[in-house]
Amino acid sequence: MDFSSDTSASAHPAVLEALAKANTGTQSSYGADDVTERVRALLLDTLETDDFEFWMCASGTASNALALSVMCSPTGSILCHREAHIERDERGAPEFFTGGAKLHLLDGPSAQIDETELREALDAIDRSFVHETPAETLSLTNLTESGTAYPVDTVTHYAALAKAAGLTVHLDGARLANALISTGSSVADMTWRAGVDVLTLGLTKTGAIGCELIVLFGDMRAKYPELLARAKRSGHMPPKMRFLAAQAEAMLTDNLWLSLAAQANARAREFANAICTVPGVRLAHSVDGNEVFAVLPEGLAEHLQKAGGVFYPWIDGSHRFVCSWATTEQEIDALRSALAG
Structure with missing residues (x-):
């Protein structure tokens, strides 16, 4: 009766089969392989758009920190819930990868940001005041760290409030699949259609060995070269990317x-x-x-x-x-x- 974590579970057999299949012959390095291209094709269907770029990491912490590093400057702050994974469990990785951005912690029941808290934080932003660390990004988590799901309407509403204040919107989707199932939502409706700029799409907790995707939507695609540079500099550009891609291919195929x-x-x-x-x-x-x-x-x-x-x-x-x-x-x-x- 091991109910410790979904990261304690074994990998799904389809993932192991995909890895074995990828482990033949030679392939180009750093994501220029055939398997990664097939993942791109699968994402076209999964995301219901071609207006994206993506990168793969082996851990949720790396994907969150890298994603936020191209969204928030070193002198800005990231609004998130006090119990968000980026605050509680990532040992300052977002601050480290951004070069100093501050996490601005908000409250709310069941690890969901309270709307009044969000509005007050947004209304308090004064970029002309040198002593303040103005918010530049809103980070939401779905499922939350209390296992609850933000419905699409709330994600859309919060994203609209954030964007009206000039913020970008990040969605930590380490358990996105579980949230989609419980809310009956599509990936598109929960992400880019709702106003999310960058998604970290988790597959590890769902059944992969270690595979998380950073997805940049719309205007954030312009940050892709910077994302690649930061991935390389931080050691998150594996030469044999096909083995991360193989996991994603197995997980996304036939949903x-x-x-x-x-x-x-x-x-x-x-x-x-x-x-x-x-x-x-x-x-x-x-x-x-x-x-x-x-x-x-x-x-x-x-x-x-x-x-x-x-x-x-x-x-x-x-x-x-x-x-x-x-x-x-x-x-x-x-x-x-x-x-x-």
């Missing part, structure tokens, strides 16, 4: 990434239904994807751990349980048995 996210979301709902049968258990946040945050009565966490459960206490006093594409019905049954024991 496998969405199918796997649907499986993970379904297991999470089953998990939530099971654990909520225990008196005293309550959900800290809505289950909008593949994560369950449950407040447990005294002794239950220890009981589940003794039964073989693996999970983490969370910063809000709840415990986080994460399902992945590889979470089985047998594991959910084992949870039910442990709860009944």
